[in-house]
Amino acid sequence: MAGLRSAEQMRGAGWKDEIVLVGDEVHPPYNRPPLSKETLASQHSPDEALNSVLLRQRASAAPLTFRLGERAAACSLTDKTITLDSGESLHYDGLVIATGIRPRRLDVPGPTPGRYVVRTLDDSLALRQRLTPGVKVVVIGCGFVGCEVAATAISLGCDVQLIEGSNGPMHRALGGTVSAAMRDWFVSRGLQIRTRKVVTEFLTDQTDPHHQRVAGVRLNDGAELEAEVIVEAVGSLPNTEWLQGNGLDLTDGVLVDKHLRVLGAQNAVAVGDIARYPDQWTDGLPRRVEHWQGAIDTAKTAARSLVADLTGNQPPAPYSSVPSFWSDVFGTRVQGLGVPHHATDVRVIEGSLEALDEGVTVAYTRDNTIVGLVTIALPPARLIQLRSHLGQPLSELLAPTQLTTN
């Protein structure tokens, strides 16, 4: 998506020459958020599923040349060439790095069949086939993907256990206080949660010696959980291998400047999950942000920066978008703005964490300034109404007149 949106934004910024999009998936650019929710729960055929998630493309961006099912294997940023898997070389004037992330896999002993991840449409369709009523599922990891898959599997009648790892549900996005409330709420919805546990081994199905299939997991406390299906949702790795050998900082993604231009390269920008940019919301500390909307927002800034570089103009305004994210679990919307993880204090300003279903608004503050806002089970209008308080003192939001609902 970040690649497609960058191409469209380059057209919007006036780029008239050829634009080629190289992608290793055979499908045209599609929308990933439904893959851990609606797609998993749907009865669609594979074609219908693809159609339901295809991204709308701007007609005004034509022509774009798609090289689908082809992977960038290497590149030379000095020669300005990309080498594809096939060995073919592509020369470029400007480069948009949008190779995103892939799921991290657990490096512990045991068989592979029966282990799933959810990143691509094909991942989601493969897992969907296994999520039938009564099936025992273990989900490892409790970020958005893990929580959404676990909730969807429960709604499909599966028997689901969630292995938390070092932090609670959605901890990185929502912080400890709200995460603890989410955990209680998940448990009330039928999810079994193993807190602070690590998987040390995938157990082998002994009843079928010819097919080494998983039969469950062993945890670090020795407990064995039976499972026919295991979902690994333990974070991601940026797809930077093809950029190696160019002297770039690839410590965690691709390091870029505030205009999203790759540091140490000419006429190259990075967008979406893979871009590690100085984030003004976290005191300029470079970081990667894996929010869906970040792909669109970074594409807009990066495309303009790249077109400016290519045409010898000054780059436009630095990247400054407000991080925005959401999740749907058990039919309940969790929606957030800003950087809750950067806060030092949390204030519930509406509702109660004991009763998430009735609607809750949480303000996250740092030095009494609001750096994040999260609503749970409230209409999005609430967050939009409060949006202007980001970056403002908490005291202004707490003034009685601000809290009347209209």
Add this chain to the structure above:
Amino acid sequence: MKVWVDRNICDNHGQCAIAAPDNFSLDADGVLQYKEDFPDADLEYIEDAMDVCPVQAIFLKGEQ
């Protein structure tokens, strides 16, 4: 060109109301309201709204 929202897909996320507040808003019940017509100068904001729609429910009718 006219804006058209597929109500069967729209999930009332409200991101469009942030991107193009002159054309999209959420009413008191949290339901999307929008105008079909817009001034040419607003096309950029409408296209932004289309992009940020998490369920891709916004379309331009009469688009080339």
